[in-house]
Amino acid sequence: MQYTPEGRLKPVVLVVEDEFLVRMHTASVIEAAGYNVIEATDADDAISILETRKDIRIVLTDIEMPGSMDGLKLAHAIRHRWPPIELIFTSGRHRLDAHQIPVRGQFLAKPYDADVLIAAIREFSY
DSSP: OOBOTTSOBOOEEEEEOSSHHHHHHHHHHHHHTTOEEEEESSHHHHHHHHHHOSOEEEEEEESSOSSSOOHHHHHHHHHHHOTTOEEEEEESSOOOOGGGSOTTEEEEESSOOHHHHHHHHHHHHO
């Protein structure tokens, strides 16, 4: 288990990304920063994981994904069912205006710098 400097458990991050190499790289960057990571290939997979795990505190999701929901619909489902979970959105094709981002959400344009990603996660960790 990983702990913050204040002695709290570091949050578990769920990475929702359909592109394998991007998901693998993102997960390794987050793990290297000391966080526990769970991976999902799409929104349906993410919902299934969230239904069984109570320790996920941050969801990092791509906006454009195949399946029944894109990242924005996933975020709204998370806000409705698991309101305490923090949200980070990514996309290489779309840009979100402030009014499109749910409360306590952040947007990172792809390709994002690893330090910027970890800084966003840390904002939700302390």
